[in-house]
Amino acid sequence: MAEEHRVTILIVDDDEGHTELVRRNLRRTGISNPIASVDNGSDALDYVFCHGVYANRPGNGELLILLDLRMPGGHDGVEVLRQIKVDPKAKSIPVIVLTTTDDPREINHCYELGCNVYITKPIEPSAFIEAIQRVGLMMSVMRMPTDPARLP
């Protein structure tokens, strides 16, 4: 399996600690994909659309986004999600919303905008790890149909 064909995981979260925890726990569950992270919405969009400082980012492979909703600045998670899902090319990128909010209205709103999975960040550490593991499992499931050539 060539490295450049592997899915890159983009973590979008303004909380460095959360990003680090997600990264560590993904690694711990055996996910070895490249992991990138940005801490605000506009950087996330730049990364996705190869704009600005990410114009020449390495790897043209597929993306998977772990998106936090509550971020400072003009582009919060909801706005990032909206812009990705209205773009004809980018909308196929799987987006997993991983946030602290469990407000049903917010969850519904995200699903309406086209988020693939919505996960509330649990506070309890084992539950958090479990959730990240679920994400890892989902990633391996979601990856397959996007690249039928690598099916056995």
Added chain:
Amino acid sequence: MTDPRAKPTRLGVRYVATAAALSVVYFGAAKFGLSFAFTTKQVTAVWPPTGVAVVALLLFGSRVWPGLLLGAFAANATQGEPIATATGIAIGNTVGLIVAAFVLRRVVRFDNTLARLRDVIGLLLGAIVAATITASNGVANLALGGIIPSSAYGSVWRVWWMGDAMGILLVAPVLLGWAADRSLAWRGWRALEVVALFATLAVGCQVIFQGPPQLQIQNAVFPLTIWCALRFGVRETATIAAIISGMAVWGTAHGRGPFATGALDDRLALLEVFMAIAVIGPLSLSVAMSERRRAEDALQRAHDELERRVSDRTAALAAANTELASKNEEVEAFVYIVSHDLRAPLVNLQGFSKELQLSFGELSAKLREASLPANVQRDVEAILKDGMGGALRFITASTSKFERLIEALLHLSRHGREKYRAEVVDVGAVVELTVASLRQSIAASGATVSVAASLPTALGDATAIGQVFSNLIENALHYLRSGTPGVIEIGGETSGSVAHYWVRDNGVGIGASALPRLFQVFQRFHPHMAPGEGMGLAIVKRVIERHGGQVRAQSKAGAGTTFHVTLPAAAGTKGLIDGRGTPRHDPHR
């Protein structure tokens, strides 16, 4: 006193004109009255000038007396009387009318608009006073002048008295009435009614007072005067009475109508009595009616004012309520946001504590593998286990506690934000379900929970109401007295529009000092007895208040607690819905 000398310099044009006009009008009225004279020149059934003069004195003040005196003198002098007699009569008439005006103003406190029944009676009194003076003086002057024989004194006095009194009674109300209200604002049907009234009056008077003497139907005018008194005001009623009287006098003077036969004195007496009744009766009725209308208006105004105040008050209350609701929403939103924002650092605290623990484990394993000197090994293990391990345990415990508090806050804010359904709730069934779901805790506590055979239905949200009872029962279970078998009783009753429930226990109770804080968040009074964050009763209060009910606790330390809860009653509603949303029959069967 009404002395013109009081204002000697104020004899302005206006005053002179008024006095002059009075003398002219008086004179005219006298001539008009004399045209109705019966036999002797001075004997008239009605002497209109007295009415004109009284009104002038009332409206313009007694200082216009010179006009009155002049008019009276002229009227009498032109009847061919000696100057002395005419002068005497004029002076007597003037004095009598001034006295009458004085009595009206000072004694009766007469209202010139004839607003009260008191004014009608007062006018009658004024007429009697005036007529008594003028008649006595008139007869005396006629006697002194040798104009009438002594045998006629009594008869002339009587006729004079009646004429002057009737002059006031008939003419004064008409003038006062029209002076008070001059508008002719009859529109539509009202105008038609006026025309109909006066047309009927004209025809009726023609038939009655121009008919043959044997046709004694003069009382037929009274329905007309009553009609007018009930439907119109004082001025119209006075006018109609004056017209009827005028027609009666005119007919009688010309030998027609019901008063045209018999001896002169008798005819005259009957006519005067008829006129007196024709004016005083309807006028009293009319004034009473307008007094009633005014009272009704005042009542209506008071009523409107009250309504306005009630609606103002209601609006103010509604505004206050709305404000309170929005304040409450703000607080709920604030709690919600804060709790969520607090979660983010907590995720880190918890997550990295876990990371530390993992590293701690790895480090311990590596150390065991490493071959360190025994004493170093022992020291390092002590640092790891007691130092780092102990610190980690405290951090983990504290973050767990932190998490529970935040969860509790979120829980409470959710209870303030959830949309409630307004349905008829079979509280009996809800409590049954709640008790069933608490079966294990109840069994563990060894307590007996007894639910009344029937509980009133309520209007509200079944799930939320279930939560209330669940919290109250759990609360009771937590605070039972050790050594005493726990008894928890749940009952209820409906009083009017309120359903009242209670949950009573025989537990440790709550001290009087703690009662006021009982329903506040994070209040725990026996922390050693039960787990929890002290949110249960705060949630109960929130849910009940959002239902428009109230909750209070009755307790004594050591003597158990009773929680009283009220909810809007759903009495008399059919098709009850229970906690699961399925239709049920009346639970009170």
